[in-house]
Amino acid sequence: MTIAPDQEQPLVGQRVQRREDGALIHGRGTFIDDVKLPGMLHLAFKRSDVAHGRIVRIDSSVAESMPGVELVVTGAELKEPLPPVPILTPFPAPAHHAVTPDKARYVGDPVAAVVATDRYLARDALAAIVVEIDELPAVIDPVEAMTGAPALVHEEFENNVALRIVSGTGVDTETGVVDDSALRAAFEQAEVVISQRMRNPRLAPTAIETRGVVAHYEAGREYLTVWATTQRPHTHRHYIAPAVGLGEHQVRVIAPDMGGGFGAKKIYGEDFVAAILSKRLGRPIKWIEDRSEAFMATTHGRDMIGEIEIAAKRDGTVLGIKARLIADIGAYEMLLTAFIPTLTHGLLSGAYAIPMIRSELIEVFTNKTPTDAYRGAGMPEAIFFVERAMELLARELEMDSADVRRRNFIPPDQFPYATQGGSVYDSGEYERLLDKTLALAGWERLQAEREAARAQGRLVGLGLSFYIELCGIGPSTMFPSGGWEHASVTVERSGTITATTGASAHGQGHETSFAQILADQFGIPMEDISIVHGDTAKVKQGVGTVGSRSLAVGGTALRLAGDKVKAKMATFAAHLLEAREADITFAKGMISVAGVPESAMPFADVAAYAYVPTTLPRDTEPGLSAEAFWEPEGLTFPYGCYIVQAEVDRETGEVELQKLVGVDDCGTVVNPLIVDGQIHGGLAQGIGPALSEEVIYGRDGQLLTGSLMDYAIPRASDLPRFELDYTVTPTPLNPLGAKGIGEAGTIGATPAVVNAVVDALAEFGVRHLDPVLRPEKLWRIIQGETS
Amino acid sequence: MSETVPISITVNGTSREAEVDARLLLVHFLREDLGLTGTHIGCDTSQCGACTVLIDGRSAKSCTVFAVQAEGSEITTIEGIGDDEALHPVQEGFWAEHGLQCGFCTPGMILAAVNFLERNPTPSEAQIRRALDGNLCRCTGYQHIVNAIQYAAKRMAE
Numbered sequence: 001m002t003i004a005p006d007q008e009q010p011l012v013g014q015r016v017q018r019r020e021d022g023a024l025i026h027g028r029g030t031f032i033d034d035v036k037l038p039g040m041l042h043l044a045f046k047r048s049d050v051a052h053g054r055i056v057r058i059d060s061s062v063a064e065s066m067p068g069v070e071l072v073v074t075g076a077e078l079k080e081p082l083p084p085v086p087i088l089t090p091f092p093a094p095a096h097h098a099v100t101p102d103k104a105r106y107v108g109d110p111v112a113a114v115v116a117t118d119r120y121l122a123r124d125a126l127a128a129i130v131v132e133i134d135e136l137p138a139v140i141d142p143v144e145a146m147t148g149a150p151a152l153v154h155e156e157f158e159n160n161v162a163l164r165i166v167s168g169t170g171v172d173t174e175t176g177v178v179d180d181s182a183l184r185a186a187f188e189q190a191e192v193v194i195s196q197r198m199r200n201p202r203l204a205p206t207a208i209e210t211r212g213v214v215a216h217y218e219a220g221r222e223y224l225t226v227w228a229t230t231q232r233p234h235t236h237r238h239y240i241a242p243a244v245g246l247g248e249h250q251v252r253v254i255a256p257d258m259g260g261g262f263g264a265k266k267i268y269g270e271d272f273v274a275a276i277l278s279k280r281l282g283r284p285i286k287w288i289e290d291r292s293e294a295f296m297a298t299t300h301g302r303d304m305i306g307e308i309e310i311a312a313k314r315d316g317t318v319l320g321i322k323a324r325l326i327a328d329i330g331a332y333e334m335l336l337t338a339f340i341p342t343l344t345h346g347l348l349s350g351a352y353a354i355p356m357i358r359s360e361l362i363e364v365f366t367n368k369t370p371t372d373a374y375r376g377a378g379m380p381e382a383i384f385f386v387e388r389a390m391e392l393l394a395r396e397l398e399m400d401s402a403d404v405r406r407r408n409f410i411p412p413d414q415f416p417y418a419t420q421g422g423s424v425y426d427s428g429e430y431e432r433l434l435d436k437t438l439a440l441a442g443w444e445r446l447q448a449e450r451e452a453a454r455a456q457g458r459l460v461g462l463g464l465s466f467y468i469e470l471c472g473i474g475p476s477t478m479f480p481s482g483g484w485e486h487a488s489v490t491v492e493r494s495g496t497i498t499a500t501t502g503a504s505a506h507g508q509g510h511e512t513s514f515a516q517i518l519a520d521q522f523g524i525p526m527e528d529i530s531i532v533h534g535d536t537a538k539v540k541q542g543v544g545t546v547g548s549r550s551l552a553v554g555g556t557a558l559r560l561a562g563d564k565v566k567a568k569m570a571t572f573a574a575h576l577l578e579a580r581e582a583d584i585t586f587a588k589g590m591i592s593v594a595g596v597p598e599s600a601m602p603f604a605d606v607a608a609y610a611y612v613p614t615t616l617p618r619d620t621e622p623g624l625s626a627e628a629f630w631e632p633e634g635l636t637f638p639y640g641c642y643i644v645q646a647e648v649d650r651e652t653g654e655v656e657l658q659k660l661v662g663v664d665d666c667g668t669v670v671n672p673l674i675v676d677g678q679i680h681g682g683l684a685q686g687i688g689p690a691l692s693e694e695v696i697y698g699r700d701g702q703l704l705t706g707s708l709m710d711y712a713i714p715r716a717s718d719l720p721r722f723e724l725d726y727t728v729t730p731t732p733l734n735p736l737g738a739k740g741i742g743e744a745g746t747i748g749a750t751p752a753v754v755n756a757v758v759d760a761l762a763e764f765g766v767r768h769l770d771p772v773l774r775p776e777k778l779w780r781i782i783q784g785e786t787s
Numbered sequence: 788m789s790e791t792v793p794i795s796i797t798v799n800g801t802s803r804e805a806e807v808d809a810r811l812l813l814v815h816f817l818r819e820d821l822g823l824t825g826t827h828i829g830c831d832t833s834q835c836g837a838c839t840v841l842i843d844g845r846s847a848k849s850c851t852v853f854a855v856q857a858e859g860s861e862i863t864t865i866e867g868i869g870d871d872e873a874l875h876p877v878q879e880g881f882w883a884e885h886g887l888q889c890g891f892c893t894p895g896m897i898l899a900a901v902n903f904l905e906r907n908p909t910p911s912e913a914q915i916r917r918a919l920d921g922n923l924c925r926c927t928g929y930q931h932i933v934n935a936i937q938y939a940a941k942r943m944a945e
Contacts, residue, residue: 024890027825027865259891507889680928708834716919716929
């Protein structure tokens with residue numbers, strides 16, 4: 001089978017089949033566990049099986065004597081050579097050691113490491129290590145934790161509070177002084193005030209491929225090569241180099257094919273341990289996380305309580321939102337742990353012109369796995385709160401779900417729009433998109449069907465949500481991880497193009513969509529273009545693929561690098577064709593003079609000339625290669641609307657999703673096939689937390705959802721066929737007009753599903769339900785227990 | 788330390804003889820001993836289906852089968868499905884319908900689908916979704932995978 005886009009038309013906008021797939025459908029990808037080197041040893045971690053306690057003694061004598069065991073090291077032995085696990089946020093954070101030297105703070109906290117000749121033998125040795133821990137009370141409930149009870153996770157953080165920030169209306173960002181008068185007046189004068197405590201469940205990102213690392217230190221060359229599951233190879237290199245006493249120039253990080261990331265694949269302590277032990281033993285070392293480990297040791301997401309108050313007029317006009325946000329961030333801070341919940345404030349305006357917004361955010365340590373970015377990263381929390389609040393308001397005012405939103409939309413002529421949540425929205429036509437969604441779903445017909453179903457005693461509900469996504473990250477002033485992206489474009493001497501991008505793809509299809517952009521730009525077939533990513537030795541610089549930024553930021557960097565090369569190529573072509581540079585055009589593999597069709601040269605001939613010029617134009621160098629860094633001026637804000645029809649089984653409490661209709665606007669769409677796929681996957685990851693997915697800890701801090709038997713990600717039969725469409729409102733902030741689509745579905749789906757289920761249970765007086773809406777919970781409501 | 792056992796297994800049509808640890812999992816035998824790394828490991832506990840292979844024509848999760856249990860059987864892995872010149876219709880469907888993103892679950896999905904379509908060549912969408920319950924995908928939301936299998940069913944009926 002061949003990929004055959006219509007070469008007569010621009011490739012941007014076409015459903016081009018992915019070039020990545022040719023290898024993957026044969027199982028010929030190279031994923032982390034496929035990397036195998038001569039003499040390679042296997043690393044495994046002994047992890048705490050209690051949530052909180054002081055390490056009294058670790059006896060590894062038996063393990064050390066077992067066959068195949070090369071080394072056993074404890075946290076105390078690794079504390080000195082290794083720096084703490086990296087944190088990118090500017091806030092005060094506790095030291096976090098790759099292997100804890102003194103205290104275990106969550107079930108899964110590494111306490112020792114084993115290196116053996118075989119992965120089975122390494123596991124055998126783990127079982128033989130005796131760890132004696134003096135248990136402390138487990139800190140599990142974040143609200144209780146804020147009183148300092150029952151213990152302190154980190155002695156230096158009073159009341160277990162990692163961070164407290166008050167933001168929004170009346171808060172002086174310079175001085176931190178808070179003026180409450182306007183906000184208080186708005187709430188006092190409001191005709192309606194609704195208060196609701198809501199909760200976003202704790203989630204496990206659950207990429208189907210777990211994490212892993214292969215570290216290979218070559219003594220004599222003093223060079224470390226690391227294959228790692230990371231969405232940020234250059235950040236990985238930046239931190240791993242000093243950790244093992246090397247410079248960045250002595251380290252190469254390769255992100256091989258990666259089986260999903262969803263925000264969780266970044267640098268961890270295990271990467272440091274593999275690298276330093278490879279250096280110490282002079283052998284390549286591999287660590288592959290198993291699934292039970294992944295549930296404990298790969299960062300979680302969400303877990304935020306919101307105490308939300310919304311003030312409005314009786315006509316539905318929202319006057320203000322107040323939010324007290326409590327984020328349970330777990331036992332330690334990782335790369336962006338403390339930063340993620342701060343994003344929630346930035347989206348508390350939703351799609352609405354809300355004159356006053358105030359939030360207080362409290363981040364709390366508990367004895368749980370650390371949280372960090374997970375698809376959506378602070379945004380699903382915000383949109384869940386806002387879209388539930390809008391629905392509560394609609395119910396209170398007996399307004400249609402669509403009408404209450406329509407009344408509050410930011411009008412199209414108000415962009416760029418600065419929200420009281422501190423965000424500047426770039427562009428949007430919200431009402432147009434809402435109308436398109438209502439028409440696509442047949443909103444009034446669905447409402448009539450619901451009434452008919454209810455008349456038969458069925459529990460059918462409709463849910464609507466309107467989401468905003470904050471993406472296209474940077475600028476760097478706002479993001480501690482860096483907001484730019486890098487690209488390079490080289491026209492090879494044969495007339496093909498090799499391009500690199502710092503956006504390291506792992507399923508997003510950059511090799512296809514980025515090639516589409518360059519093919520249009522240079523007027524050559526995309527088969528003649530290759531996109532290289534995920535290797536610091538081939539890609540000069542990069543930030544990475546996170547936060548739906550690849551196309552808006554990485555794609556723009558690529559376009560700009562292409563512009564530079566194209567300009568130089570035009571100079572050469574003008575010289576050769578004896579024309580003005582401004583008249584040079586690129587199309588269909590030819591470089592021509594506009595208006596003079598006979599004055600043209602094959603693209604490849606100009607490329608060949610650039611490398612072996614007969615005469616060089618004045619002030620030019622040979623060659624055709626350029627790079628670009630792109631730093632966006634601001635964020636992009638895609639948006640969309642989802643409508644869900646759900647039925648709850650009166651006998652069992654099971655939810656059936658009967659319909660999900662959605663319209664998304666991510667600005668310019670480069671490849672609709674890929675965008676559809678991103679939305680579908682996002683929707684599934686938003687539906688999961690509404691209906692089945694939740695990380696649960698026991699009172700003693702034991703992880704109760706430690707396998708895919710207990711942590712229920714959606715299966716094919718749990719999901720309806722999604723019916724989707726688009727509107728296109730390009731962003732003015734980058735030349736592509738692209739906004740981003742990676743997290744859209746995840747953000748919008750959860751409130752749409754919850755709104756539908758709450759509606760379905762209206763006859764039981766249900767006003768609000770927090771996810772997760774498992775059958776037992778709903779069955780109890782149907783049986784008459786109050787929620 | 789552990790007991791080794793001689794095994795004889797036919798993998799993708801080639802007879803393989805080996806002396807393996809009694810506790811060696813089939814998936815590790817395929818991946819490590821035979822170098823057939825297209826079979827992936829996603830969960831170790833037989834929920835995710837990334838390790839799905841065909842044992843004597845039936846789909847099975849190779850992470851919860853010992854290599855010795857496969858003694859005498861015929862195994863098909865993703866490397867034994869289609870080739871570059873002639874893709875299997877299921878592979879063709881996955882490519883045409885964008886049935887994969889990261890590609891990690893894909894080999895298991897393809898083998899499960901191949902086996903399913905042999906048993907049910909004209910499935911409904913609900914039957915396809917039900918048949919995929921043992922194979923988890925975190926990227927696609929399954930819709931394009933369902934489309935891929937529908938595509939394959941149609942092609943195989945031609």
